[in-house]
Amino acid sequence: MHKLRIYLSPVLFPVSLIYALVVYIRNRLYDYHVIKSTEFKIPLISVGNITVGGTGKTPHIEYLIEVLQKDFKIATLSRGYKRTSKGFILATSRSTANDIGDEPRQIKQKFPDVIVAVDSNRVNGINKLLEIYPDIDVVLLDDAYQHRKVKATLSILLIDYSNPICKDHILPFGNLREQSSEMCRANMIIITKSPAGLKPIDRRILLNDLKPYPYQDVFFTTFDYGDLNPVFSTEKKNISLRDVRNYSIVLVTGIANPKPLFNYLYENVSKNIDLLQYEDHYPFSANDIKTIEKKFLELNSINKVIITTEKDAMRLQIFSNIANNLKENWFYLPVKVVFQNDHKEHFNHQINEYVRKNKTHGFLYPKQSKIYS
Known part of the structure; x- marks a missing residue:
């Protein structure tokens, strides 16, 4: 694929410039409130990425469920990618991948007591969830980083260690859905699929290239197979x-x-x-x-x-x-998320405290960033 893109670069690169301009204008229209985002009075935690392809969103959603399910009533909302159904659907134990998509089915099968819903219209999906379950404490939004019609109250950006956004290009010449500078919207950044024995110097090199913003907390995770x-x-x-x-x-x-x-x-x-x-x-x-x-x-x-x-x-x-x-x-x-360097407890505490303090309202923008590596 990489060689094909190089071969087609005279065609793909100009298209990428046009696409980048369109995405940039769209984001600025949201930033300056020309296009309005819908806000809700409960915590909405978005887990997403800027890169096309797998960064481990579903395992990290599952990790958040494990952190929160003891103390809070959780719902997850996804668009249900490649399902054959339409509109808003609440998952049940009988729902198939055709009904709700493979990832929502995986979550429902693993966490049967968690509310799992799909709707390509996230605003409608959240409204439906709150109508049916008014006592929901927090909604986890799967793959919603670019879905700006909804104002996420806490945004977690996932970046694949082996494919950092700072070294990629925007579609179709590269794999980025939007410019790497749009990572500014994230409150937390998780570098996923990190090598288990990652050296401190390699972390510093990546972070120097990535240049996280002062208000962003950065964590490193890897996968463990069951x-x-x-x-x-x-x-x-x-x-x-x-x-x-x-x-x-x-x-x-x-x-x-x-x-x-x-x-x-x-x-x-x-x-x-x-x-x-x-x-x-x-x-x-x-x-x-x-x-x-x-x-x-x-x-x-x-x-x-x-x-x-x-x-x-x-x-x-x-x-x-x-x-x-x-x-x-x-x-x-199956895979599960493992935080590197014993920063699991700190991450868990941050997430729990955020939901506890903001169950009815609130937006979190950390005043001081930390690198948890």
């Missing part, structure tokens, strides 16, 4: 990655960037991995299932397994006629 969970069987138990060490693996991914997952499995589990890579949020078909089955059967090993991501599992579970030999050997690998 046990393998069965995609289809509710009776089959989870198994440890240690149990499939040196197995032959078919890795099925429909995510933005499967490289970190592939590298983790290659370095820690098995060198024998066949990757079937699909586009992000890919709608699997019956023919795709046949392709996966064929690849699995072709593995010349008694010890073999199919591994996919948790998000992909949400879309695969709509298939009911999967052969038993596939069902019994098909697992998804």
Whole structure:
């Protein structure tokens, strides 16, 4: 893709300039209140990014739920990307990825007591949530950094460590939805997917390039992988990655960037991995299932397994006629967020205190920034 963009740069770069101008004008119209943002009298925590592609929004939303669910009534609102339904929908335990999207289904399956809703019109979605559940304490807005029709009271910007926005370009020449300078709207910045053994000097180099604003707190997180969970069987138990060490693996991914997952499995589990890579949020078909089955059967090993991501599992579970030999050997690998350098407690305290103090109103703009690295 990078080589293709370089080849097409004479065409893409002028288009990027036009797109950048349009985005810049739009943002200034919101900044100067020519276009109004709708405000609500409850905490609205936005989790989003500037880069197209995966920065780990869903795991960080799940982390926020874990932090807040003990003391507060939480709702999450997403547009429900690539769902086949329209309008406002409240998720239930029976909702499929087609109904609400793969990521909202993942959240509802993992946190059944949390209110999960989808609506491409975020203003309407929040109004509906407050109408149905007037006692909601906080709404978590998924992928809402560019959705300026709603005034988020706390904005968390995620930046992929391996793809910092300061070294990228705006669409379509690069991967940025808007100029990197628009990170000024964030109250907190989380550098995601950071290497576990990240050296202090490397943190300082990145932060020097990124140049966070004085009022922004910056944290570094990485991902930790859990046990393998069965995609289809509710009776089959989870198994440890240690149990499939040196197995032959078919890795099925429909995510933005499967490289970190592939590298983790290659370095820690098995060198024998066949990757079937699909586009992000890919709608699997019956023919795709046949392709996966064929690849699995072709593995010349008694010890073999199919591994996919948790998000992909949400879309695969709509298939009911999967052969038993596939069902019994098909697992998804969940991820969870880990804060580096023991700054978890400080982040948790900030989030809890913010919601506690602003359950009925309020906007947070930290007066003094800190770098939690």
